[in-house]
Amino acid sequence: xxxxxxxxxxxxxxxxxxxxxxxxxxxxxxxxxxxxxxxxxxxxxxxxxxxxxxxxxxxxxxxxxxxxxxxxxxxxxxxxxxxxxxxxxxxxxxxxxxxxxxxxxxxxxxxxxxxxxxxxxxxxxxxxxxxxxxxxxxxxxxxxxxxxxxxxxxxxxxxxxxxxxxxxxxxxxxxxxxxxxxxxxxxxxxxxxxxxxxxxxxxxxxxxxxxxxxxxxxxxxxxxxxxxxxxxxxxxxxxxxxxxxxxxxxxxxxxxxxxxxxxxxxxxxxxxxxxxxxxxxxxxxxxxxxxxxxxxxxxxxxxxxxxxxxxxxxxxxxxxxxxxxxxxxxxxxxxxxxxxxxxxxxxxxxxxxxxxxxxxxxxxxxxxxxxxxxxxxxxxxxxxxxxxxxxxxxxxxxxxxxxxxxxxxxxxxxxxxxxxxxxxxxxxxxxx
Numbered sequence: 001x002x003x004x005x006x007x008x009x010x011x012x013x014x015x016x017x018x019x020x021x022x023x024x025x026x027x028x029x030x031x032x033x034x035x036x037x038x039x040x041x042x043x044x045x046x047x048x049x050x051x052x053x054x055x056x057x058x059x060x061x062x063x064x065x066x067x068x069x070x071x072x073x074x075x076x077x078x079x080x081x082x083x084x085x086x087x088x089x090x091x092x093x094x095x096x097x098x099x100x101x102x103x104x105x106x107x108x109x110x111x112x113x114x115x116x117x118x119x120x121x122x123x124x125x126x127x128x129x130x131x132x133x134x135x136x137x138x139x140x141x142x143x144x145x146x147x148x149x150x151x152x153x154x155x156x157x158x159x160x161x162x163x164x165x166x167x168x169x170x171x172x173x174x175x176x177x178x179x180x181x182x183x184x185x186x187x188x189x190x191x192x193x194x195x196x197x198x199x200x201x202x203x204x205x206x207x208x209x210x211x212x213x214x215x216x217x218x219x220x221x222x223x224x225x226x227x228x229x230x231x232x233x234x235x236x237x238x239x240x241x242x243x244x245x246x247x248x249x250x251x252x253x254x255x256x257x258x259x260x261x262x263x264x265x266x267x268x269x270x271x272x273x274x275x276x277x278x279x280x281x282x283x284x285x286x287x288x289x290x291x292x293x294x295x296x297x298x299x300x301x302x303x304x305x306x307x308x309x310x311x312x313x314x315x316x317x318x319x320x321x322x323x324x325x326x327x328x329x330x331x332x333x334x335x336x337x338x339x340x341x342x343x344x345x346x347x348x349x350x351x352x353x354x355x356x357x358x359x360x361x362x363x364x365x366x367x368x369x370x371x372x373x374x375x376x377x378x379x380x381x382x383x384x385x386x387x388x389x390x391x392x393x394x395x396x397x398x399x400x401x402x403x404x405x406x407x408x409x410x411x412x413x414x415x416x417x418x419x420x421x422x423x424x425x426x427x428x429x430x431x432x
Contacts, residue, residue: 013058013118014039020061020114028097032090051086059121066115070099074319078385081121088388089365092396137327138280140257146327147230147278155210155237157378161367166210169274169304170357170405180363183356188216191271193427194349194409195302196420197221201268204294206258207275211238211251218250228256258290266296276305276336280329284339292343297414301345304407306357307333312402324390333406345410348420354398357405361395
């Protein structure tokens with residue numbers, strides 16, 4: 001390999017890249033994209049590509065594929081070794097193909113030797129956001145660090161691409177072309193109807209975010225709500241929004257771990273939207289035990305969270321684990337249902353909203369891209385790239401079935417009675 005590790009006589013890095021791409025993508029059938037090299041030359045179709053991979057320097061392919069993995073490709077993107085112009089979601093079909101070739105690429109002497117003939121990257125590396133937290137995973141202190149890493153970005157950044165109510169979870173669409181604000185209002189109402197909220201009931205929102213669900217439940221259904229979050233900036237923003245809406249006398253937000261909620265009080269209904277992914281499989285028994293103890297007999301708990309397909313097997317380290325959701329832990333829906341039942345909950349309803357989350361993420365990506373300069377000013381270019389890549393990849397994960405979103409309604413029967421009606425008709429009659 002020694003001789004081949006150096007450029008051959010008369011050989012240019014651009015020529016090596018073209019030959020490498022010819023070999024790497026010889027069997028890839030979807031040619032709806034192009035690759036533009038740093039010198040302006042094009043590999044692939046010339047007109048109307050769905051997306052364009054832009055190699056920023058002669059060492060870009062070496063940075064991307066010398067040790068191929070999801071993490072390696074993701075880091076090459078956020079380091080700006082390459083860029084993606086056009087439909088970034090469409091690029092994930094190509095990414096799936098490349099990662100499926102991971103082992104054969106590494107073992108292929110021919111491809112590896114071609115990469116060795118390219119220069120090492122001297123492209124400036126951006127200042128990344130390390131996630132090297134100390135302590136044991138899912139201790140209270142480490143969970144607080146992980147939450148702060150993800151959620152303590154400036155609220156102005158989130159406001160650029162979320163809906164007007166700042167709902168950072170899956171929307172509920174009546175049609176594929178419905179706007180995001182309408183779909184998020186629809187989701188808030190749908191959750192409240194699933195909980196069958198009544199005036200004067202006490203609602204606990206575990207992982208309340210910026211308070212949108214609490215506000216909707218209090219304003220439209222007359223409940224008294226308590227929300228908890230581990231993010232201090234989130235709590236402060238939620239309190240301000242409650243004051244502005246005149247709901248602070250019926251709702252309060254606490255900075256608290258779910259394991260520290262006061263057990264002297266019980267709630268008529270409990271809801272958790274988008275927090276479940278942070279619990280960790282080992283702590284599922286504790287999570288459901290806490291919810292059980294906090295819920296009055298005859299009450300219900302709606303748990304809304306992302307799940308992995310039971311058949312999905314990830315290869316290599318995860319970009320999302322490293323740069324987006326440190327210590328996040330997705331489990332199959334069967335795993336969470338078993339943990340809930342072992343605690344004593346009765347599973348009353350399980351609904352997949354997989355397609356809805358793909359649509360939601362599509363909106364978020366497009367809105368983030370439309371405000372790219374503001375996003376870079378409120379954070380930095382690296383954060384913008386991390387979030388663009390993460391949300392586009394998540395949209396692809398939901399479309400492909402690798403990821404799912406389940407709303408699970410769990411009941412705590414009182415002397416065997418669930419207290420629930422015989423049908424779900426009331427979920428669909430009311431639209432508030």
